[in-house]
Amino acid sequence: MIGYDDFARVDIRVGTVLSAAPNVAARKPALVLEVDFGPETGRRRPSVQLAELYRPEDLIGRQVAAVVNFPPRQIAKVVSEVLVLGFPDARGRVVLVDVERPVPNGGKLF
Numbered sequence: 001m002i003g004y005d006d007f008a009r010v011d012i013r014v015g016t017v018l019s020a021a022p023n024v025a026a027r028k029p030a031l032v033l034e035v036d037f038g039p040e041t042g043r044r045r046p047s048v049q050l051a052e053l054y055r056p057e058d059l060i061g062r063q064v065a066a067v068v069n070f071p072p073r074q075i076a077k078v079v080s081e082v083l084v085l086g087f088p089d090a091r092g093r094v095v096l097v098d099v100e101r102p103v104p105n106g107g108k109l110f
Helices: 006-007
Strands: 014-024 030-035 063-067 073-075 078-080 084-086 095-096
Touching: 030 063
Parallel strands: none
Antiparallel strands: 014 030, 014 063, 073 078, 084 095
16 A cells, blocks of 8 residues: 555656657557647657557547656667556557546646
8 A cells, every 4th residue: 555645756647649650669569759748847758669559640639648757768769758658458558548538738647
């Protein structure tokens, strides 16, 4: 069990995907996104293992949830700046956490 203070330290924000392209250097099929998290957090680039279920053009304009306060991580030749959230399906492919209706970019999960 963790306390609410532990949970509150994880900064999960919503953002809109502005662009998506294959991360050709990644070992597993991945995409590099540019996501707008609003004025406080700004635009960030994650590398995400979504290429099996999502086409780049289908992600543009979609809102995603991401942890924005983890340190950057090198994935192939891309510095991934946030962790976009998803769940594995029955075959282990990543399914994005869905934002049920539009909300302002930068909104914090609580």
